[in-house]
Amino acid sequence: xxxxxxxxxxxxxxxxxxxxxxxxxxxxxxxxxxxxxxxxxxxxxxxxxxxxxxxxxxxxxxxxxxxxxxxxxxxxxxxxxxxxxxxxxxxxxxxxxxxxxxxxxxxxxxxxxxxxxxxxxxxxxxxxxxxxxxxxxxxxxxxxxxxxxxxxxxxxxxxxxxxxxxxxxxx
Numbered sequence: 001x002x003x004x005x006x007x008x009x010x011x012x013x014x015x016x017x018x019x020x021x022x023x024x025x026x027x028x029x030x031x032x033x034x035x036x037x038x039x040x041x042x043x044x045x046x047x048x049x050x051x052x053x054x055x056x057x058x059x060x061x062x063x064x065x066x067x068x069x070x071x072x073x074x075x076x077x078x079x080x081x082x083x084x085x086x087x088x089x090x091x092x093x094x095x096x097x098x099x100x101x102x103x104x105x106x107x108x109x110x111x112x113x114x115x116x117x118x119x120x121x122x123x124x125x126x127x128x129x130x131x132x133x134x135x136x137x138x139x140x141x142x143x144x145x146x147x148x149x150x151x152x153x154x155x156x157x158x159x160x161x162x163x164x165x166x167x168x169x170x171x
Contacts, residue, residue, distance in 0.1 A: 001060075001096070002053045003103060008084075009039035012051055012059040020062075020086040027123040028150065035144040037083065041066040047080075048107045052096050061087040063100040065108050065116070074142030075117070080108035080158065081143070082118040085127065097130050109158040117155045119143050128152070 006013055021032035042049035042064045049064035063085040068075035075081070082104060087096050105116055117139065120127045136154035145151035 001055070001099075002057075003050055003099070004053065005044070005048055006051050007039050008037065008042045008049045008064060010049075010051070013049060013062060016051065016059055016062045016086055016088075017084060019088065020084060023086075028121065033144075035083070037066075042083075045111050048104065049084075050100055050103060052100065054091065060091045061096040061100060063097070063104055065104045065113075067111075067113065068117070073144070074140060074146055076115060078112075078114035080104075080111070080113035080116050082116060085118075092126075097126075098134065101130065101134055105156070105158060114157065114159050115155055116158055117142065117153065119145055119151055119153050121145075122150045122152060 008017075024030070024032040041047055047064060047066040050062065051059045052061035054060050064083050065080045066083060068079035068081050070077045082101070085097060085100065108116055116136075118131065118136070119142070120131065122128075131154050134156070136156045139153050139155035141147075141151060141153045143153070146153070
């Protein structure tokens with residue numbers, strides 16, 4: 001497997017986004033996630049978009065983060081929002097989502113973001129399990145679907161708290 005940074009407008013990103021949109025549509029009986037997204041939202045250093053390719057060069061998993069600041073949609077200053085986490089059905093169960101999630105967290109932390117946030121839905125049990133097991137906790141709703149009853153929002157601090165008894169000057 002090979003993980004690469006690409007533009008959200010890259011043809012492979014577009015194809016994987018089309019696949020995840022179809023899956024959202026099947027699960028929720030609608031047109032998929034209509035959150036407004038532009039490719040430049042994921043451009044470093046204010047974001048990053050990753051694709052994992054299999055050994056044959058086929059794109060099989062994706063995910064990205066974009067910077068957010070306090071606004072009327074419920075975000076807080078320093079937020080990094082996860083978007084378009086997806087693993088194709090053929091390679092699920094191999095830990096690729098966890099690999100992408102960790103890479104996104106590390107990258108957002110290195111970019112100075114202080115909290116990772118995400119929105120998912122009640123009909124995505126795999127996502128709920130991944131996020132809960134990765135330290136995400138329910139938080140106040142934010143974003144495009146904040147008023148939707150099937151929407152669930154989670155957050156995880158990205159800052160590393162000081163070890164008890166360790167002077168800040170030693171960190």
